[in-house]
Every structure is written in structure tokens, then in C-alpha cells.
Amino acid sequence: MGGINLNGLFIKPPSSLLAEAYDALDPNGNITIKWDIISWTPDGYVAVVTMFNFQQYRHISAPGWTLSWTWAKKEVIWTMMGGQATDQGDCSRYKTSPPHCCKKTPSIVDLLPGTPYNQQIANCCKGGVINSWAQEPNNYGSSFQLSVGAAGTTNKTVKPPKNFTLLAPGPGYTCGPAVVGHPSKFISQDGRRVTQAMMTWNVTCTYSQFLAQKTPTCCVSLSSFYNETIVPCPTCTCGCQNNDTHPGSCVNPRSPYLASVVNGPGKNSLTPLVQCTKHMCPIRVHWHVKLNYKEYWRVKVTITNFNYRMNYSQWNLVVQHPNFDNLTQIFSFNYKPLTPYTSINDTAMLWGVKFYNDFLNQAGPMGNVQSELLFRKDKSTFTFEKGWAFPRRVYFNGDNCVMPPPEAYPHLPNAGSRLKFSIFIFFMTSLTLFFLFE
Template sequence: MGHSSRGWGAALLGLLAVVQIVSISAQTLSTGSLSVSWDVVKSSIKEYTVVVRLRNNQLINPVPAPGWALSWTWQQNEMVETVDGAQVLNLADCSGTSAADDFPDKVWYAVTCAARPIFVSTYNQGYLPAASVDNVNNTAQFTIVLGKGSDYWGVGNLTLPSDFDIGLPGYQCTLPAPVAAGRSVPVSIGGRQYYTAIRSYDFTCFLSPQFVAKPTCCVSFSGFFNNTVATCPACACGCNATLGSNATLGSNATACASRQSGPNAATQLLFGPAVPTTSSQQISSKQTLDTAPRPCSSGCMTDIHFAVSQEFGGGWQVQVAIANTRATPIADWLLAMDLPLANYLEAVYTVQHDAARQLPNFAIFSGQPYYNDVIPSAPGNVQWIMNFNKTAVAPATGPKIKIIDQNAFPTAVYFMGQQCALPPFDAIPSNMLGQTSGAASGRRISAALVIAALVALSTVLL
């Protein structure tokens, strides 16, 4: 019994380790951080100049319009004399403050004397692309010239503001940490001139684990080799009618908790009645699916359908649709997929595609600027087609694909950086005799497998 139990124990520990690795990987992808630097580059008795830089280091999280809104609380009765590269939302008259006595010649054209100013971008509506897509334009910078209250005059009297906030839903910021003086600070993004900082601080802002853990999107799968639609679980994003037009479950919320949701809005786009699309290429399919509404909904604000629509001699084709069920548009949308066969992707039509350099097997999709980079409010949507080549990968680096099956579907999907709810593993369409079975692929570990291992281990140990 000792050898047997040790064997089962080792197997179970290995299995749980894999499950933990998958979970940590998803958490890492969905978080990352926005880094903020505060550099004092000039200082006199009464005034000082600060360069503020924001950088989006998140791999798959863009900062969409209207973007960041950085705020803080002054500690030295500061007056903002000028600002370059940003604008202040809360303008405040300085004539009735102590600044009128301290700076009588400047108070009339000062920007603001607000105790807690809010700065927003003047470029690209505050949009910062994800680092895996654009590692150059994911930075914003602005410069402010400040006058200090007379009680704090002195060249070296520089007190950092408090209570920094990035102004983005779900984000929390760390306390600023001092950095050794003397670092080089560019005068402008991409410029060749640099300041030498007198005093520097850094802090980061990141999505809270509670915000990341809650899905906001529902993914469904279908394949030409199977006439079923695999949907995400009912109430995957919650059974709250305030989440969007797809979340009106009412008294059915309790009954739906352990069931699958019906075909979502994105599925209906591809296989149901024609719906206006933001793409000039309306997708159609010869496949006939059971898309009859079911009583349960996912409760998600965004629906995504991934359809393996056809197979041909040299490859296969996939259709993707994103449907917005909320009352507001989605600007600068970004979809990231963990595709086991991403290396075989040959062509993508009507949207932009990027291979995430830091993320093997990941494919990143976004809209074409000024064409379909904004998904309108419900029933707004965007659709596209992509072709895969079975021999796109050289024999030395990958095998030739023979059968298109569950390996063609993504193992993880992220929309706007947040993980989407996927269909259960055993519901994914299979090409094995037209059945839906998890036996054809070992890509994803199901909860049932973990439970079975626990039961087996307990039996052996007893």
C-alpha cells in the first residue's frame, strides 16, 4: 500500500501543480502594471518643474479611451503655472488663494490652484496600447511647472504629493518609492534631449485580483464537423440585469446556476438572422446549427463566438464574431487568444493581427483604426475570417496538421485584458465521430479530472 499510495500521491501532486501553473499564468497575463515616474528636473527657490511619465507594461491590457486620469493631493500649496502634454480637468481660480500674494505677476494666467488636480492626456484620447502589441507608443508624458506656497520656499524643499490615483476602474496604486537622483529623463517621448533628474520617484498601478477574477465576456465554440454549439456556463459573469441586455434572467437565476447558457449574441451573428456589422464583409456559413434560445444567459457584457467553419486541402478557416451587449461602445478593443495552432495562422481579414512576442502561441486581434476599432453599443459587433495553413510550420519546428479537431480551439481568451468564460472542456466540439468529448485532446485540465484523482487517492489511502 505504501508504494501505491506514494505513486498516487506523486501523480496527484503533479496534476495539482499543473493546475496551479495554469492558474498563475492566467493571473499574470491579466494583471501586469502601469508604471508611473515622477522626476523633478528643475528647482529654484519659488518654483520647480516635474516630468510625469506613464507606461503600460501590461501584455494584453490596453488602456482604452477616454484613458487615464492621474490625480494627487499637493503638500506645499502648489500652483500649476503651465502644463505641456496634458490638460487639467478641474480648473480653479488662483486669485482668491495665497498664490495671489506669492505670485502676483503669474496668478492671473496660472492653470489651476486646485488642491487635487486631475490630469488627462491630450494625445490619442489617453489610449495606451498593450505592451505585447506596441512597445513604443505605450508611453505618455507631460511636464508641469509649479509655484510653491511661500511657507515652502527653498531650492531643496520638494515634498512629493500624496494619494496618487490613475483614474481607471479596478486599478490600485502602490506608494511611491524614491529612486536615486541623476537618472536621465527625455524632454519629450522619442526625443534625443534629456534632463538629469534632481529627485525621482516611481510607483505602479495594477488591476486588483478581485477585478481580474470576474469574467466579463462569454466565449462559445462550434465546428463544421459537429452540429452543436458549446457555450460558456450560465451566469458566468453573474445573473445581474445591470450587466447588460444579455443578463435578464430574473427568477431563473438560481435555476441557471449549474447549467449552460444558450447560444450567445455572437453565435446568432454567424448562424442566425442577419445583423448589421461593422465589417464590410458579412460572414456567412453553410453550417446549420441549433441556435434556438435557451432559458439561461451568461450574464456577460461581451459575447464572442469562435467557429471552425471549414476545412480544405491545405488548411482550414475560422470565423470570429464579437458582439457588444452593453449600452455603451467599446473603443480600442483588443482580443487575445491562446491558440495551440497559432503558428499555422496564415491570413487574417478586416482586423489587425499581432503575434505576441513575449507570449508563445498567443494571437492578438484589434480593429483597424477609423474603420472597426470601435464596437458600437448593442447590437454593435465586429467579425472577421482567418485562414490557417496545415504546412505553415517547417517540419523541423512543428508537425503537419492532419486532423482538425479540438486542437483548433483556443485554450484561453482575453477581451480587453480580462479572462473570458469558456465552454466546459467536455462540451467542446470534436471531430471524433461527431461527438463532443474531451478524449480527443489533452489541452485543458478539467475539474472532473481533478476530482477523479482526489477520489482515487482517497480510496488508495483508505
């Protein structure tokens, strides 16, 4: 695979990764941090730090990333562009012009959109939001620049930071040590000149849903045209209603005090405030087998947001089903095939159409998006029996959703039921004809 030019920085996507990559559907997915020293200063260096999201479908949503590390020596940050430290720390030893940050373990955040141009660098100032590689192939990075002092002024005296931590926006990522890599190359805007970093360190961060959230964040419900049973999300999938020990853990949508609860204390908290349901999940994905044609079959997918404190922008859904290699048409969603197993095309990434349904509103009447998928039948594999028509695995925004148990799936009527149904139809038709011609 060739390299990618992202705002002048020439990089190569990872061909292999740490063996402990967490996601079977995105085995090479990671966030790579490149620390490029671009020039030396009298007491240190100037570096550009860039985070590349090489995950196919997992993105960093608002309020954005926070990156921290521990300095190897007594380094300070003199100035920054494109980002800022959240805490200056104790800079009392500097009598004039104190540094931007003197903390041993600084925490850095992105600047917001609309930042003055004299504080920006290329690929910065998105409020910490980074899109996934597959969803936004030209917008999956974030950069900031810092001038580091008390650091050493040569390749032999400078030391890489340690203990990198990436919060995006909560826990979930585990970062490895900084490793010396090939110096990054920067291409000028006219493409006629290439410059090179003095030194480059690479840090790889991989994701674990268990670290991010010990309880699930989404669930799947199922239904079909051939069975009146609607299979709900399993009870207590994401928690249980318990007003005795956790009062206010959920909100009744019919409560007259709904607005005051939603807009009350903690309204800017990342902790979900969910609608009271049996499953208590912020997100539910419903898969409905809708119609059966001679050569095709149709599915309706609905994503419902039960979280009163979260709007999901740039949401995405990943679904694993064996018939995706015969997907014929999809309505009102974008589609991209994912092939984690190279030769098997059974995994699809779905996301909203920009400015139409790429924004999943918080809980309420507008808190859902939906689409329909039309599949062509492969007579050698197609069946409605034994749950084949339902997905094997579903992810929402990169988190694995809990499926109902297989024995609960809507099943086809058995042969006896079909026979009784046919006899009943024949009897009613004959009776109708008898009265019509009587």
C-alpha cells in the first residue's frame, strides 16, 4: 500500500501491529502518534505532534481527545500552537516570561474551531474530534506544535517522553512506549520540495472496549415479517432500573419534570442519562426482516438514541452478515465493505449522509435514524431458517452491541403450522366464494 500525503506529511499506514490488537473486525486498527522534531533551539527543540486514526470505523467524538505523557527529564513547554496544556503548573523558577507549561505530566487538548490563525498549524483546531479512516479518508488526523525547553539539543542528548495516555474522550486506549522511527518527510504545497524531521518517535495506542466502559453501551433487537414476535434487547443489558439504590438513573419520557431533569445539574456530563427501558442502553439497533421477493429480500435498520445527554455526530454502524457480498442497494445511508478476513466480504460499515442523517439526535421524537437494505439471494446459501437472516455482530461507534440469545430469534413457522395456515386460507376462500355465488 502506498503512502498518504496529509497536509504535507508523508506517512505510511501500518501494515502490521501489536499482537494484542483488540478488535477482530479491525485487527490493524490503532491510533499512531508521531512526534517529529523539526528544529533545534538554544535549550531544546520544536516538535510537531500528530495523531493519525488508523481505525476503520472507531472515531474520537466531542469533547475530543486529551493526550498526556511524562517528561524523561525536567523539560518544559515554552510555547504551543494548535493545542494547549490544560494546566500551567508551577513555573515559579522562571522569573520572566514563564513557560506555557511546567508540569512533569502535562495534559494537552486541541484548540477549538475558529481559533485565530496566528495560533493555528495545519490539521489542528477541531475541538479534539478525529474521524475514522474509512469514514473520512482525508480527515483522520490532528496536529499541534510545541517548543520544548531544558531538553537537550542533539539526537544523542534528547530523550523521548514516557507513559503516554490517550483519553478519547474517556479511557479506552492503551499506549505503548515511544519508539525511534524513520524521520518523517514533509512535502511542500507545490509538491516540489521534501524536508525531513531531525528525529521522529512513534507511539501506538490500541483500543479496548472493556477499559472504555465496563458495561455495554448498545444492544440489538430483532423482528421479521414471518413471525409476530418482536425480540427485544436482553433485560438489564446496560444496567437495571433501581430507584432504591440509584435514584434518577433513568428518566421516564412521560414525566412532567423531564425538561428540568435533562437540563439540571450535570447536563454537560458525559455520563449517560437514559430513558427508562428494560435494557437501559443509550443506543438500540433494531434489525427487521421486512420483505421477501423471488430474487431479493429486504431489511430495515433503525438506530434509536435513548440518551438525553448525547447527540451522536458522525455516527457509524458496523454489521457482520454473510449476505453483504450480495448487497444490491442501500437507502439513505453510506456503505463501505470491510474485509478483515481479506477474501470474505461479510462485514459492512454504514453511516449517515452528510447534512441529512449523519447527526443522531438525543433521546426524543427525533432521536432515531433508519435505512433499508436490499439483498440479492444466493440460492446456494440463502435461508430464513435458524436465524440466518439476522446479523452475527453489530458495532455502534466502535463498541460491540449485545445481541439477543440465539434461541430467542424469530423463527419460521414449523411445517404443521404452515399446513394449518394453508388449510385455513383454503377454507376461508371457499367459504367466501360460496357466499358470493349463493
